[in-house]
Amino acid sequence: MQSGRSAAPVVAIVGATGAVGIELLGCLERRNFPMSELRLFASARSAGKTLPFRGKPLAVRELTEDGLNGVNIGLFSAGSSTSKRFAPVAVSKGAVVVDNSSAFRMDAGVPLVVPEINPASVREHKGIIANPNCAAIISITPLWPIHRTNRIRRLTLSTYQAASGAGAAAMEELRESTRAYLDGREYRNTVLPHPYAFNLFSHNTRIDPATGYNEEETKVIQETRKIFGDSEIRVSATCVRVPVLRAHCVSLTFECERPISAAAVREILAGAPGVKLVDDPEKNYFPMPKDASGQDPILVGRIRQDLSDPSGHSVAMFVAGDQLLKGAALNAVQIAEQLL
Numbered sequence: 001m002q003s004g005r006s007a008a009p010v011v012a013i014v015g016a017t018g019a020v021g022i023e024l025l026g027c028l029e030r031r032n033f034p035m036s037e038l039r040l041f042a043s044a045r046s047a048g049k050t051l052p053f054r055g056k057p058l059a060v061r062e063l064t065e066d067g068l069n070g071v072n073i074g075l076f077s078a079g080s081s082t083s084k085r086f087a088p089v090a091v092s093k094g095a096v097v098v099d100n101s102s103a104f105r106m107d108a109g110v111p112l113v114v115p116e117i118n119p120a121s122v123r124e125h126k127g128i129i130a131n132p133n134c135a136a137i138i139s140i141t142p143l144w145p146i147h148r149t150n151r152i153r154r155l156t157l158s159t160y161q162a163a164s165g166a167g168a169a170a171m172e173e174l175r176e177s178t179r180a181y182l183d184g185r186e187y188r189n190t191v192l193p194h195p196y197a198f199n200l201f202s203h204n205t206r207i208d209p210a211t212g213y214n215e216e217e218t219k220v221i222q223e224t225r226k227i228f229g230d231s232e233i234r235v236s237a238t239c240v241r242v243p244v245l246r247a248h249c250v251s252l253t254f255e256c257e258r259p260i261s262a263a264a265v266r267e268i269l270a271g272a273p274g275v276k277l278v279d280d281p282e283k284n285y286f287p288m289p290k291d292a293s294g295q296d297p298i299l300v301g302r303i304r305q306d307l308s309d310p311s312g313h314s315v316a317m318f319v320a321g322d323q324l325l326k327g328a329a330l331n332a333v334q335i336a337e338q339l340l
Protein backbone atom coordinates (compact mmCIF):
# COMPACT_ATOMS: atom_id res chain seq x y z
CA MET A 1 0.00 0.00 0.00
CA GLN A 2 1.45 3.34 -1.00
CA SER A 3 2.19 5.71 1.87
CA GLY A 4 0.51 9.08 1.75
CA ARG A 5 -2.64 7.62 0.15
CA SER A 6 -5.51 9.64 1.53
CA ALA A 7 -8.58 7.88 0.06
CA ALA A 8 -10.12 4.97 1.95
CA PRO A 9 -8.51 1.71 0.81
CA VAL A 10 -9.80 -0.92 -1.57
CA VAL A 11 -9.94 -4.10 0.54
CA ALA A 12 -10.07 -7.68 -0.70
CA ILE A 13 -10.95 -10.77 1.32
CA VAL A 14 -9.47 -13.89 -0.24
CA GLY A 15 -11.30 -16.95 1.12
CA ALA A 16 -14.42 -14.92 1.94
CA THR A 17 -16.74 -17.95 2.06
CA GLY A 18 -14.64 -19.84 4.64
CA ALA A 19 -14.97 -20.04 8.41
CA VAL A 20 -12.43 -17.21 8.85
CA GLY A 21 -13.57 -15.27 5.78
CA ILE A 22 -17.13 -14.88 7.09
CA GLU A 23 -15.71 -13.55 10.37
CA LEU A 24 -13.46 -11.13 8.47
CA LEU A 25 -16.58 -9.64 6.90
CA GLY A 26 -18.18 -9.42 10.35
CA CYS A 27 -15.13 -7.73 11.90
CA LEU A 28 -14.82 -5.16 9.09
CA GLU A 29 -18.49 -4.32 9.49
CA ARG A 30 -18.54 -4.26 13.28
CA ARG A 31 -15.38 -2.17 13.55
CA ASN A 32 -16.58 0.18 10.79
CA PHE A 33 -13.37 -0.31 8.84
CA PRO A 34 -13.07 2.54 6.30
CA MET A 35 -13.09 1.25 2.71
CA SER A 36 -13.82 2.67 -0.72
CA GLU A 37 -14.56 -0.86 -2.00
CA LEU A 38 -14.69 -4.41 -0.62
CA ARG A 39 -14.00 -7.31 -2.99
CA LEU A 40 -14.79 -10.89 -2.01
CA PHE A 41 -12.83 -13.77 -3.53
CA ALA A 42 -13.03 -17.53 -3.14
CA SER A 43 -12.59 -20.55 -5.40
CA ALA A 44 -14.48 -21.07 -8.66
CA ARG A 45 -16.96 -23.17 -6.63
CA SER A 46 -18.27 -20.04 -4.92
CA ALA A 47 -18.36 -17.65 -7.87
CA GLY A 48 -21.80 -16.07 -8.06
CA LYS A 49 -22.66 -16.59 -4.38
CA THR A 50 -23.39 -13.49 -2.31
CA LEU A 51 -22.53 -12.64 1.28
CA PRO A 52 -24.24 -9.94 3.31
CA PHE A 53 -22.21 -6.84 4.15
CA ARG A 54 -23.55 -3.60 5.65
CA GLY A 55 -27.10 -4.69 4.86
CA LYS A 56 -26.51 -5.55 1.19
CA PRO A 57 -25.57 -8.72 -0.70
CA LEU A 58 -22.02 -8.62 -2.04
CA ALA A 59 -21.02 -10.95 -4.89
CA VAL A 60 -18.22 -13.47 -4.41
CA ARG A 61 -15.82 -13.76 -7.34
CA GLU A 62 -13.36 -16.42 -8.36
CA LEU A 63 -9.87 -15.34 -7.34
CA THR A 64 -7.80 -14.26 -10.32
CA GLU A 65 -4.63 -12.18 -10.66
CA ASP A 66 -6.54 -9.43 -12.48
CA GLY A 67 -9.10 -9.28 -9.69
CA LEU A 68 -6.33 -8.00 -7.42
CA ASN A 69 -5.66 -4.91 -9.56
CA GLY A 70 -6.06 -1.77 -7.45
CA VAL A 71 -6.35 -3.62 -4.13
CA ASN A 72 -4.68 -1.75 -1.24
CA ILE A 73 -5.22 -4.24 1.58
CA GLY A 74 -5.60 -7.99 1.00
CA LEU A 75 -6.93 -10.11 3.85
CA PHE A 76 -5.95 -13.63 2.85
CA SER A 77 -7.62 -16.67 4.36
CA ALA A 78 -7.71 -19.40 1.74
CA GLY A 79 -4.92 -21.77 2.76
CA SER A 80 -1.16 -21.79 2.27
CA SER A 81 -1.03 -22.75 -1.39
CA THR A 82 -3.39 -19.93 -2.42
CA SER A 83 -1.40 -17.46 -0.30
CA LYS A 84 1.90 -18.62 -1.77
CA ARG A 85 0.58 -18.15 -5.29
CA PHE A 86 -1.50 -14.98 -4.94
CA ALA A 87 -0.07 -12.94 -2.04
CA PRO A 88 3.11 -12.01 -3.96
CA VAL A 89 0.91 -11.07 -6.94
CA ALA A 90 -1.18 -8.77 -4.75
CA VAL A 91 1.99 -7.21 -3.32
CA SER A 92 3.44 -6.68 -6.81
CA LYS A 93 0.27 -4.75 -7.64
CA GLY A 94 0.76 -2.44 -4.63
CA ALA A 95 -1.26 -4.18 -1.90
CA VAL A 96 -0.27 -5.00 1.65
CA VAL A 97 -1.35 -8.56 2.47
CA VAL A 98 -2.35 -9.72 5.95
CA ASP A 99 -2.10 -13.48 5.63
CA ASN A 100 -3.89 -15.96 7.87
CA SER A 101 -2.15 -19.03 6.48
CA SER A 102 1.13 -20.46 7.73
CA ALA A 103 2.85 -19.81 4.36
CA PHE A 104 5.07 -16.89 5.42
CA ARG A 105 4.93 -16.84 9.23
CA MET A 106 8.48 -17.93 9.90
CA ASP A 107 10.05 -16.00 6.98
CA ALA A 108 12.68 -13.62 8.33
CA GLY A 109 11.35 -10.59 6.42
CA VAL A 110 7.71 -11.13 7.39
CA PRO A 111 6.41 -9.64 10.64
CA LEU A 112 4.28 -12.04 12.71
CA VAL A 113 1.97 -9.80 14.65
CA VAL A 114 -0.39 -9.83 17.60
CA PRO A 115 -1.29 -6.15 18.02
CA GLU A 116 -1.47 -6.44 21.83
CA ILE A 117 2.11 -7.80 21.84
CA ASN A 118 4.28 -6.48 19.01
CA PRO A 119 2.33 -3.78 17.13
CA ALA A 120 5.50 -1.95 16.06
CA SER A 121 6.53 -4.97 13.94
CA VAL A 122 3.78 -4.04 11.46
CA ARG A 123 5.95 -1.18 10.22
CA GLU A 124 8.73 -3.59 9.22
CA HIS A 125 6.66 -5.28 6.52
CA LYS A 126 7.81 -5.64 2.94
CA GLY A 127 4.29 -6.24 1.64
CA ILE A 128 3.23 -9.27 3.68
CA ILE A 129 2.29 -9.39 7.35
CA ALA A 130 1.53 -12.79 8.85
CA ASN A 131 -1.28 -13.52 11.27
CA PRO A 132 -0.06 -16.11 13.80
CA ASN A 133 -1.41 -19.61 14.37
CA CYS A 134 -4.71 -19.50 16.24
CA ALA A 135 -3.59 -21.68 19.18
CA ALA A 136 -0.49 -19.50 19.51
CA ILE A 137 -2.50 -16.25 19.63
CA ILE A 138 -4.98 -17.61 22.19
CA SER A 139 -2.15 -18.94 24.36
CA ILE A 140 0.26 -16.04 24.34
CA THR A 141 -1.89 -12.90 24.31
CA PRO A 142 -2.60 -13.34 28.06
CA LEU A 143 1.02 -14.38 28.74
CA TRP A 144 2.62 -11.28 27.23
CA PRO A 145 1.80 -8.79 30.04
CA ILE A 146 3.18 -11.33 32.52
CA HIS A 147 6.29 -11.92 30.41
CA ARG A 148 6.92 -8.15 30.25
CA THR A 149 6.72 -7.87 34.02
CA ASN A 150 8.58 -11.02 35.01
CA ARG A 151 10.12 -12.91 32.08
CA ILE A 152 8.60 -16.35 31.45
CA ARG A 153 11.50 -18.72 30.95
CA ARG A 154 9.52 -21.93 30.54
CA LEU A 155 6.01 -22.66 29.29
CA THR A 156 4.09 -25.94 29.11
CA LEU A 157 0.72 -25.94 27.42
CA SER A 158 -2.03 -28.30 26.32
CA THR A 159 -4.71 -27.22 23.87
CA TYR A 160 -8.35 -28.22 23.55
CA GLN A 161 -8.99 -27.15 19.95
CA ALA A 162 -12.41 -26.73 18.38
CA ALA A 163 -13.63 -27.95 15.01
CA SER A 164 -13.75 -24.38 13.66
CA GLY A 165 -9.96 -24.32 13.70
CA ALA A 166 -10.04 -26.81 10.84
CA GLY A 167 -12.51 -24.76 8.80
CA ALA A 168 -16.16 -24.79 7.83
CA ALA A 169 -16.11 -28.40 6.56
CA ALA A 170 -14.78 -29.71 9.89
CA MET A 171 -17.56 -27.88 11.77
CA GLU A 172 -20.08 -29.57 9.49
CA GLU A 173 -18.42 -32.95 10.07
CA LEU A 174 -18.77 -32.49 13.84
CA ARG A 175 -22.45 -31.55 13.50
CA GLU A 176 -23.25 -34.39 11.11
CA SER A 177 -21.27 -37.09 12.94
CA THR A 178 -22.86 -36.08 16.26
CA ARG A 179 -26.35 -36.38 14.75
CA ALA A 180 -25.45 -39.75 13.26
CA TYR A 181 -23.99 -41.00 16.57
CA LEU A 182 -27.14 -40.00 18.49
CA ASP A 183 -29.37 -41.61 15.84
CA GLY A 184 -27.28 -44.79 15.93
CA ARG A 185 -26.30 -44.33 12.27
CA GLU A 186 -22.89 -45.10 10.77
CA TYR A 187 -20.86 -42.05 9.80
CA ARG A 188 -17.77 -42.04 7.62
CA ASN A 189 -15.46 -39.10 8.48
CA THR A 190 -13.94 -37.42 5.42
CA VAL A 191 -12.52 -34.11 6.73
CA LEU A 192 -10.71 -35.15 9.90
CA PRO A 193 -8.76 -38.39 10.27
CA HIS A 194 -10.70 -39.84 13.22
CA PRO A 195 -14.31 -40.11 14.41
CA TYR A 196 -15.07 -36.73 16.01
CA ALA A 197 -18.41 -37.17 17.78
CA PHE A 198 -17.88 -37.91 21.50
CA ASN A 199 -14.17 -38.36 20.86
CA LEU A 200 -10.95 -36.34 20.93
CA PHE A 201 -7.62 -36.91 19.24
CA SER A 202 -4.11 -35.59 18.86
CA HIS A 203 -4.03 -32.63 16.44
CA ASN A 204 -4.46 -33.73 12.83
CA THR A 205 -1.12 -32.46 11.57
CA ARG A 206 1.98 -34.40 10.60
CA ILE A 207 4.34 -35.55 13.36
CA ASP A 208 7.99 -34.61 12.93
CA PRO A 209 9.82 -37.91 13.51
CA ALA A 210 12.88 -36.02 14.78
CA THR A 211 11.03 -34.34 17.67
CA GLY A 212 7.78 -36.28 18.09
CA TYR A 213 5.89 -32.96 17.92
CA ASN A 214 3.14 -32.36 15.36
CA GLU A 215 3.09 -29.31 13.08
CA GLU A 216 0.58 -27.43 15.20
CA GLU A 217 2.73 -27.88 18.33
CA THR A 218 5.83 -26.84 16.42
CA LYS A 219 4.06 -23.69 15.16
CA VAL A 220 3.04 -22.71 18.70
CA ILE A 221 6.60 -23.20 19.94
CA GLN A 222 8.33 -21.32 17.10
CA GLU A 223 5.76 -18.55 16.78
CA THR A 224 5.81 -17.81 20.52
CA ARG A 225 9.55 -17.18 20.28
CA LYS A 226 9.22 -14.98 17.19
CA ILE A 227 6.31 -12.86 18.48
CA PHE A 228 7.85 -12.41 21.94
CA GLY A 229 11.22 -11.66 20.33
CA ASP A 230 12.68 -14.14 22.83
CA SER A 231 14.51 -17.04 21.24
CA GLU A 232 15.39 -18.48 24.65
CA ILE A 233 11.90 -19.10 26.00
CA ARG A 234 11.47 -22.88 26.50
CA VAL A 235 8.09 -24.12 25.29
CA SER A 236 6.48 -27.54 25.18
CA ALA A 237 3.03 -28.01 23.61
CA THR A 238 0.47 -30.79 23.29
CA CYS A 239 -2.27 -29.97 20.79
CA VAL A 240 -5.53 -31.87 20.86
CA ARG A 241 -8.71 -31.58 18.80
CA VAL A 242 -11.87 -31.73 20.97
CA PRO A 243 -15.52 -32.08 19.85
CA VAL A 244 -16.40 -28.43 20.41
CA LEU A 245 -17.75 -26.40 17.51
CA ARG A 246 -16.03 -23.11 18.18
CA ALA A 247 -13.38 -21.53 20.48
CA HIS A 248 -10.12 -23.10 21.61
CA CYS A 249 -9.11 -23.64 25.24
CA VAL A 250 -5.57 -23.95 26.53
CA SER A 251 -4.14 -25.11 29.85
CA LEU A 252 -0.95 -23.12 30.50
CA THR A 253 1.74 -23.57 33.14
CA PHE A 254 4.62 -21.11 33.13
CA GLU A 255 7.74 -20.53 35.15
CA CYS A 256 9.05 -16.99 35.58
CA GLU A 257 12.56 -15.75 36.27
CA ARG A 258 11.52 -14.29 39.63
CA PRO A 259 8.94 -15.65 42.09
CA ILE A 260 5.37 -14.80 41.11
CA SER A 261 2.05 -15.32 42.90
CA ALA A 262 -1.35 -16.17 41.48
CA ALA A 263 -2.60 -12.88 42.96
CA ALA A 264 0.08 -10.94 41.07
CA VAL A 265 -0.90 -12.67 37.81
CA ARG A 266 -4.55 -11.85 38.43
CA GLU A 267 -3.68 -8.21 39.04
CA ILE A 268 -1.56 -7.98 35.86
CA LEU A 269 -4.29 -9.55 33.75
CA ALA A 270 -7.11 -7.48 35.23
CA GLY A 271 -6.01 -4.47 33.20
CA ALA A 272 -4.44 -6.24 30.23
CA PRO A 273 -5.64 -5.55 26.66
CA GLY A 274 -7.48 -8.30 24.80
CA VAL A 275 -8.17 -10.46 27.85
CA LYS A 276 -10.99 -10.78 30.37
CA LEU A 277 -10.77 -12.47 33.75
CA VAL A 278 -13.34 -15.23 34.31
CA ASP A 279 -12.05 -16.65 37.54
CA ASP A 280 -14.64 -17.53 40.18
CA PRO A 281 -13.51 -20.49 42.32
CA GLU A 282 -16.53 -20.18 44.64
CA LYS A 283 -18.95 -20.84 41.77
CA ASN A 284 -16.43 -23.07 39.96
CA TYR A 285 -16.91 -20.73 37.00
CA PHE A 286 -13.98 -20.51 34.64
CA PRO A 287 -13.34 -19.95 30.91
CA MET A 288 -15.47 -22.11 28.63
CA PRO A 289 -15.70 -22.26 24.83
CA LYS A 290 -19.43 -21.57 25.10
CA ASP A 291 -18.72 -18.22 26.76
CA ALA A 292 -15.75 -17.37 24.54
CA SER A 293 -17.61 -18.02 21.25
CA GLY A 294 -18.40 -14.81 19.41
CA GLN A 295 -16.39 -12.74 21.91
CA ASP A 296 -13.33 -10.62 21.14
CA PRO A 297 -11.42 -11.01 24.45
CA ILE A 298 -9.62 -14.16 25.52
CA LEU A 299 -11.12 -15.43 28.77
CA VAL A 300 -8.59 -16.27 31.51
CA GLY A 301 -9.14 -18.08 34.79
CA ARG A 302 -8.17 -20.99 37.08
CA ILE A 303 -5.17 -18.86 38.00
CA ARG A 304 -3.30 -20.72 40.70
CA GLN A 305 0.18 -21.40 41.97
CA ASP A 306 1.80 -24.42 40.33
CA LEU A 307 2.23 -26.69 43.34
CA SER A 308 4.85 -28.76 41.55
CA ASP A 309 7.26 -25.82 41.78
CA PRO A 310 7.89 -25.09 45.48
CA SER A 311 10.24 -22.23 44.54
CA GLY A 312 7.16 -20.07 43.80
CA HIS A 313 8.23 -19.19 40.26
CA SER A 314 5.36 -20.99 38.50
CA VAL A 315 1.66 -20.38 37.91
CA ALA A 316 -1.01 -22.39 36.08
CA MET A 317 -4.08 -21.02 34.32
CA PHE A 318 -6.76 -21.90 31.79
CA VAL A 319 -7.88 -19.78 28.84
CA ALA A 320 -10.65 -19.88 26.23
CA GLY A 321 -10.66 -17.77 23.09
CA ASP A 322 -12.66 -17.60 19.89
CA GLN A 323 -9.99 -18.59 17.42
CA LEU A 324 -12.11 -17.49 14.45
CA LEU A 325 -12.04 -13.99 15.98
CA LYS A 326 -8.93 -13.22 18.05
CA GLY A 327 -7.19 -16.31 16.65
CA ALA A 328 -7.78 -15.23 13.05
CA ALA A 329 -10.19 -12.59 11.68
CA LEU A 330 -10.14 -10.05 14.51
CA ASN A 331 -6.36 -10.16 14.81
CA ALA A 332 -6.03 -9.67 11.03
CA VAL A 333 -8.40 -6.69 11.03
CA GLN A 334 -6.58 -5.18 14.03
CA ILE A 335 -3.36 -5.45 11.98
CA ALA A 336 -5.07 -3.87 8.97
CA GLU A 337 -6.25 -0.99 11.18
CA GLN A 338 -2.61 -0.19 11.85
CA LEU A 339 -2.08 0.23 8.10
CA LEU A 340 -4.67 3.00 7.80
Ligand SMILES: NC(=O)c1ccc[n+]([C@@H]2O[C@H](COP(=O)([O-])OP(=O)(O)OC[C@H]3O[C@@H](n4cnc5c(N)ncnc54)[C@H](OP(=O)(O)O)[C@@H]3O)[C@@H](O)[C@H]2O)c1
Binding pocket: 014, 015, 016, 017, 018, 019, 020, 021, 041, 042, 043, 044, 045, 046, 047, 063, 076, 077, 078, 079, 080, 082, 100, 101, 102, 132, 133, 134, 164, 165, 166, 167, 168, 169, 323, 324, 327, 328
Ligand atom coordinates in the same frame (compact mmCIF):
# COMPACT_ATOMS: atom_id res chain seq x y z
N1 LIG B 1 -10.16 -21.69 11.14
C1 LIG B 1 -9.32 -21.07 11.95
O1 LIG B 1 -9.56 -20.95 13.16
C2 LIG B 1 -8.07 -20.47 11.43
C3 LIG B 1 -7.30 -19.71 12.32
C4 LIG B 1 -6.13 -19.14 11.86
C5 LIG B 1 -5.76 -19.32 10.54
N2 LIG B 1 -6.53 -20.06 9.71
C6 LIG B 1 -6.12 -20.20 8.32
O2 LIG B 1 -7.01 -19.47 7.51
C7 LIG B 1 -7.18 -20.13 6.26
C8 LIG B 1 -8.65 -20.41 6.01
O3 LIG B 1 -9.14 -21.23 7.04
P1 LIG B 1 -10.69 -21.54 7.22
O4 LIG B 1 -10.81 -22.23 8.51
O5 LIG B 1 -11.52 -20.32 6.97
O6 LIG B 1 -10.94 -22.60 6.02
P2 LIG B 1 -12.27 -22.94 5.23
O7 LIG B 1 -13.47 -22.75 6.07
O8 LIG B 1 -12.04 -24.28 4.65
O9 LIG B 1 -12.32 -21.85 4.06
C9 LIG B 1 -11.37 -21.84 3.00
C10 LIG B 1 -11.62 -20.64 2.09
O10 LIG B 1 -10.61 -20.62 1.10
C11 LIG B 1 -11.24 -20.60 -0.18
N3 LIG B 1 -10.41 -21.29 -1.16
C12 LIG B 1 -10.02 -22.58 -1.15
N4 LIG B 1 -9.27 -22.84 -2.24
C13 LIG B 1 -9.18 -21.68 -2.94
C14 LIG B 1 -8.55 -21.30 -4.15
N5 LIG B 1 -7.84 -22.17 -4.87
N6 LIG B 1 -8.68 -20.02 -4.58
C15 LIG B 1 -9.39 -19.13 -3.86
N7 LIG B 1 -10.02 -19.43 -2.70
C16 LIG B 1 -9.90 -20.69 -2.25
C17 LIG B 1 -12.55 -21.31 0.03
O11 LIG B 1 -13.44 -20.99 -1.00
P3 LIG B 1 -14.64 -21.99 -1.41
O12 LIG B 1 -15.71 -21.78 -0.38
O13 LIG B 1 -15.03 -21.49 -2.76
O14 LIG B 1 -14.09 -23.38 -1.40
C18 LIG B 1 -12.96 -20.70 1.37
O15 LIG B 1 -13.45 -19.39 1.19
C19 LIG B 1 -6.28 -21.36 6.32
O16 LIG B 1 -5.03 -21.03 5.78
C20 LIG B 1 -6.15 -21.62 7.80
O17 LIG B 1 -4.96 -22.31 8.11
C21 LIG B 1 -7.68 -20.63 10.12
